[in-house]
Structure formats: C-alpha cells, structure tokens
Amino acid sequence: MKLENFTHFFYDFFISAGWSKPIAVWVNFILNIIVFIIIASALRYVFIKFFRGFLSQIAAKTKTKFDDYLFSNKAIVNLANLIVLIVGRTFITDFLIDYSSPKALIISIVDIAIIIMFIWMIRTILHSFKDYLRSLKNFKDKPIESYIQVFMIITWMIGIVLISSIVTNKSIADFLTAIGALSAVLLLIFKDSILGFVASIQVSxxxxxxxxxxxxxxxxxxxxxxxxxxxxxxxxxxxxxxxxxxxxxxxxxxxxxxxxGMQNSNGRRIKRSILIKANSIHYLTGEEIEELKKIQLITAYLNTRTTEIDKYNTKNEIDKSLLINGRNLTNFGVFRKYVDQYLSNHSALNKDMLMMSRQLAPTPHGVPLEIYAFSRDKVWKNYEHIVSDIFDHLLAAVPYFKLEVFEPPTTHDIQKITQNNTRL
Missing domain, CATH: 2.30.30.60 (SH3 type barrels.)
Known part of the structure; x- marks a missing residue:
C-alpha cells in the first residue's frame, strides 16, 4: 500500500459509509494525525531501546566516564526525540498531502520542535561534558558553568533567529539585519551576562x-x-x-x-589581644621576684635574668633605694616572657611558623598584649577551641603577676563606689 493510499484510507471508508465529504475530510485529517503520533511514539520507544542497549555495550568497554554522564543526563532520550522529529518531518508532507492550510502550520511547528530539541541535545552534551570535567582533579574547581552558559546563550540566540524566520516566513538575513540595528539594545539587555562572562574569565x-x-x-x-x-x-x-x-x-x-592561602598553609593564624590596665604595671621587688620563681615556666629565666641585673647594678653602684634606678624587671615584662614560654610549649601550635607575644601601643582601654601564633589544626571548630584554651589560661594567669585586665565599670562597681563615698 502506497503512503498516499493510506492517508486516504479513512476518507474512503467514511465516504463509502455515507458520510458527507467535508466531515469525512476533517475526520480523516484528525485520524491521520493520531496515527502519525502513534507511529512516532512507537519509533521513539524503539530508538530509545536500541540506543540504550547499543550504547551501554560500548560504554562498558570504554574507560572514560563521559558516556556514563551522557546516560545520566538523558542524552539517549533526547537523541531519540530528535531522530523521531526529523523522520516525522520527512513523511508528514505525504500524510497531509491534501491539507495545504493545516499542513503549513504543522510543518512549521515540527520545524520549531526540531530546532528546540537540537538545542536541548546540545545542552545535554554540554552538561555531560561539565559533569565529566568536574570529576577531573584539574577542572574540579574551575567555573565551567560560565563558559557553558555563554555557549548556550549564543545557541539560543541562533535558535530564536531560526524560529522567528519560520514563524514570520522571512529570510534569516532580514533578522540578522534587524539584530544588527538592535545591537545596542541587546548589549543593554545582556549587560550583566557580558560582565559576568568577562569576570568569570578573569576569575579563572x-x-x-x-x-x-x-x-x-x-x-x-x-x-x-x-x-x-x-x-x-x-x-x-x-x-x-x-x-x-x-x-x-x-x-x-x-x-x-x-x-x-590559610587552608593550604601549615597553620591558621591566632591574632588576639589581652588589655592590661596601665596602672597595674610596676617594677618587681625582690620578694615579688622570689614569689614568681615558683612558676616553673619562668624559673630559669628569672634566675638568669636577676643574676645579670644584680651584677650590672652592683658594678655600676646603682642606688636601689628607688626601684626606678638601674636595671629592673617589670611584672608586665615577666608576664610577656611567661606567655612566650607557654606558647612555645603548647602542643597545638606550629613551632615552624611565627610565634610571639608583643606589646601594642597603649589605648584608652589599657595596654594590649597581642598573641601572634599559628595553630596546627585549621578546622574552624578545633581552631576556636585552641584559641579559647590559650586565652582561658592566660586570663587566669594575669593575677599571679599582679596585673589587671581592663574592664569598663559595671553597675555593681558604681554602686560600690557610691556606697564607699556615702560612708565617708
């Protein structure tokens, strides 16, 4: 049976059954469309089964994972849809040979569908390519999406020109001329995309x-x-x-x-200060030095340092009736030495990186003693625990050196002062 005879099969049947010619024509047209859709769906099913079986055998023999990503992005389904549309476009003219008015409309719809499906197929391949590159170490952290989006914008623009040409039945050259005239408007519309594309290239x-x-x-x-x-x-x-x-x-x-840079380095920086009251800083007396020698971390330092200072003061006949004369130790200086010793003995700090305590410029809130060091552990939670442990210890150690940490007066402090003044 020729295809032309098949397209007239329902028409001939309805005419022989006594139907009027106009009704028989349109019912025949509708049934032809239904048959066409059924055949196309059957072909789609066959193509999907064939490609899935055939390509899965090829994929099993290849080492690359690119074909696996094609499967996961439904490339086979999109390919089957595209082939069915192309095959349908070839035969639809014969199906609708007697229907010139709807035939032109349906052919235009199928052509538009082919263009859209072709664009979708390109999108599927690009997304599979992106997923494949993401699995490679060298491309895992690169902005691949930016380049894919630029390519898809260009593809969609070409597709829109083709679709517009089909809808309006005008040549592509006419649309390209119109786009050239509207280039300034297009640049304004796609300003963010253009800026983003340039920025993504610079970032990469x-x-x-x-x-x-x-x-x-x-x-x-x-x-x-x-x-x-x-x-x-x-x-x-x-x-x-x-x-x-x-x-x-x-x-x-x-x-x-x-x-x-921090994550790739050997440590995470600790840079935090303790504010010491300026009026709590003073020269150490002999009795205070002897008391501080009980702190094991600075015992050796104090023994060596006091010996050096005593020799200097004796040699130069320094009048030590006033502590300011000659060389002396201060409680703040000894505390800084204690901090240095404490940091150098701390197991969580990286000894190969810079580590120190330093005195910063005095402020209205006291004299800052800054801790500058690097923790071995860079994980945020663990890092915060290390910093907290260090400053818990140092804040608790401050009173042993007759120093005070600065705190603004609280309501309780003001009430206490008021009560003392009232008693006086």
Missing part, C-alpha cells in the same frame, strides 16, 4: 576564586564555601547553611577575603 585566569574556597565578603553577608560559579553569579554556602548569591563581576570590582 587569575585563579581568584575556585569552587570549594572559603571566602568572606562582608558587603553581601557572605562567609562560607563557594559552591557554584556561573555566568551571572557566585553562590556561597554560609556556615549557617544559608546561601548568598553574589554577581560574578563584583568579585573583580569589590574586595573580599579568600581563605584558601
């Missing part, structure tokens, strides 16, 4: 940010791990499990902190 080339980096950008409330870099935005998963989205080009125009 300069290695500013990678996926998995911990970044802090206070302006946008971002403090966490970068989970995605695409054409328009960078997604940061904050430590409170919220997601902050930052425009990609802001990574070049604004400042932010990338903690990758």
């Amino acid at each position: 080339v300069n290695d500013t940010v990678r996926i998995g980096d911990w970044i802090t950008m206070e302006k946008y409330g971002a403090d966490g791990t970068v989970i995605e870099i695409n054409l328009s935005s960078v997604k940061v998963k904050n430590f409170d499990y919220t997601i902050t989205t930052i425009p990609t080009y802001y990574l070049n125009s604004d400042s932010f902190t990338n903690w990758r």
Whole structure:
C-alpha cells in the first residue's frame, strides 16, 4: 500500500459509509494525525531501546566516564526525540498531502520542535561534558558553568533567529539585519551576562576564586564555601547553611577575603589581644621576684635574668633605694616572657611558623598584649577551641603577676563606689 493510499484510507471508508465529504475530510485529517503520533511514539520507544542497549555495550568497554554522564543526563532520550522529529518531518508532507492550510502550520511547528530539541541535545552534551570535567582533579574547581552558559546563550540566540524566520516566513538575513540595528539594545539587555562572562574569565585566569574556597565578603553577608560559579553569579554556602548569591563581576570590582592561602598553609593564624590596665604595671621587688620563681615556666629565666641585673647594678653602684634606678624587671615584662614560654610549649601550635607575644601601643582601654601564633589544626571548630584554651589560661594567669585586665565599670562597681563615698 502506497503512503498516499493510506492517508486516504479513512476518507474512503467514511465516504463509502455515507458520510458527507467535508466531515469525512476533517475526520480523516484528525485520524491521520493520531496515527502519525502513534507511529512516532512507537519509533521513539524503539530508538530509545536500541540506543540504550547499543550504547551501554560500548560504554562498558570504554574507560572514560563521559558516556556514563551522557546516560545520566538523558542524552539517549533526547537523541531519540530528535531522530523521531526529523523522520516525522520527512513523511508528514505525504500524510497531509491534501491539507495545504493545516499542513503549513504543522510543518512549521515540527520545524520549531526540531530546532528546540537540537538545542536541548546540545545542552545535554554540554552538561555531560561539565559533569565529566568536574570529576577531573584539574577542572574540579574551575567555573565551567560560565563558559557553558555563554555557549548556550549564543545557541539560543541562533535558535530564536531560526524560529522567528519560520514563524514570520522571512529570510534569516532580514533578522540578522534587524539584530544588527538592535545591537545596542541587546548589549543593554545582556549587560550583566557580558560582565559576568568577562569576570568569570578573569576569575579563572587569575585563579581568584575556585569552587570549594572559603571566602568572606562582608558587603553581601557572605562567609562560607563557594559552591557554584556561573555566568551571572557566585553562590556561597554560609556556615549557617544559608546561601548568598553574589554577581560574578563584583568579585573583580569589590574586595573580599579568600581563605584558601590559610587552608593550604601549615597553620591558621591566632591574632588576639589581652588589655592590661596601665596602672597595674610596676617594677618587681625582690620578694615579688622570689614569689614568681615558683612558676616553673619562668624559673630559669628569672634566675638568669636577676643574676645579670644584680651584677650590672652592683658594678655600676646603682642606688636601689628607688626601684626606678638601674636595671629592673617589670611584672608586665615577666608576664610577656611567661606567655612566650607557654606558647612555645603548647602542643597545638606550629613551632615552624611565627610565634610571639608583643606589646601594642597603649589605648584608652589599657595596654594590649597581642598573641601572634599559628595553630596546627585549621578546622574552624578545633581552631576556636585552641584559641579559647590559650586565652582561658592566660586570663587566669594575669593575677599571679599582679596585673589587671581592663574592664569598663559595671553597675555593681558604681554602686560600690557610691556606697564607699556615702560612708565617708
């Protein structure tokens, strides 16, 4: 049976049954469309089964995982859909040979469907390629999404031009001419995408940010791990499990902190101060020195230091009736030495990196004694525990040196002063 005879089968049947010609024509048209859809669906099912079986055998013999990602992104289904549409486009003219008016519309719809499915097939391949590159160590932290999005924008623009040409029945050259005239408008519409594309290239080339980096950008409330870099935005998963989205080009125009250097180093920096009251700092008397010698970490230091000071003062006949004369030890200086010894003996600190205590410039709130060191453990939770343990110990040690930590007066302190003044 010829295809032309098949398309008239229902028409001939209804005419022989006594139906009127107009009704027989349109019922025949509807049934032909239904038959066409059924055949196309059957072909789609056969193609999917065939490609799935055939390609799975090939995939089993290959070492690359790219074919596995094609399977997971439904490339076989999209390929089958595309082939069915192309085959259908070839034969639909014969199915609708007697229906010139709806035939043109249906052919246009099928052509548009082929273009969209072809674009979708490209998208599937690109996403499979992205997933494959993500599995490779060298590309795991690169902004691949940005390049895929740029390619897809170009593909969609070409697709829209082709679809518009089909819908309006005008040549592609006419649309390209119109797009050239509207280029300024298009640049304005795609400004963020263009800026994002340029920024993503700069980010990749300069290695500013990678996926998995911990970044802090206070302006946008971002403090966490970068989970995605695409054409328009960078997604940061904050430590409170919220997601902050930052425009990609802001990574070049604004400042932010990338903690990758710290994570790749041998330690995480500790830089924190204790504020000591200035009026609690004084020269140490002999009795106070003897008392401090009981602190084992600085016993050897005090023995050596006091011997050196006594020799100097004796040699130069220093009048020690006043402590200010000659060379002396201060409780603050001895405390700094204690801090240095304590840090050097701390097992959680990296001894191969810079480690010290230093006195900063006096402030209205006291004299800062800053601890500058690096913990071996860089995990945030463990790091905070180490810092807390160090400062718990040092804050508790301050009174042993007759020093005081600065604290603003509380309501209780003011009430106590008031009560003392009232008694006087």
